Amino acid sequence: MTEHVWSYKSTSGHLAGADLTGYKVEASDGGIGKVDKHSDEVGDAYLVVDTGVWIFGKEVLLPASTVIQIDPEDRKIFVDRSREQIKNAPEFLRDKHLGDSGYRDALGAYYRPNAPFGAQPMV
Template structure:
């Protein structure tokens, strides 16, 4: 099992902190199709995540994805691939604009995403 903080860090083979990369606007692809586009991205060690605007897929809601679920970033195509299905992402704890940086919310979200391999 991964250490708790690793979930909130980019995989070393996916994103090199030495490179400048703005992921806002990139399309996000679940293992079974597109889920939306990046609305916000953070790059802090141990606190990195994406906020994805799902548009019509789940009626304009946003979802928060820990950086560790990202498996590939394609800067040429502006695509981000994540190791979760649409259903797994849709069933995650609801995004809370006011609490998404609070430890309790991040713990609850982390506990959810740790249940899946990958």
């Protein structure tokens, strides 16, 4: 079960209802882009990050559990994955995957705690 993957950690500093759009997102080894869309629904919280030129203008979907800290003063969000781990996640296509429960399950399995690095579930 991957439901906890779609919830913010209590230590992240996330405040329900806060608008995170435009916040910069920092992986453990550098910036990856800015939040384009987010959800803080209980059990379905995520960030859609526009990676700009980093991954050729693609977007990535990050489950809320990857967030370790939100800094509202500097408008930054820190996640507990490396740039390579994020880049190697199952490809995200907003129009196809945002409401797709199968994709959500696959992505949740990829980002679940203690998932082996590079584990790529079928999408």
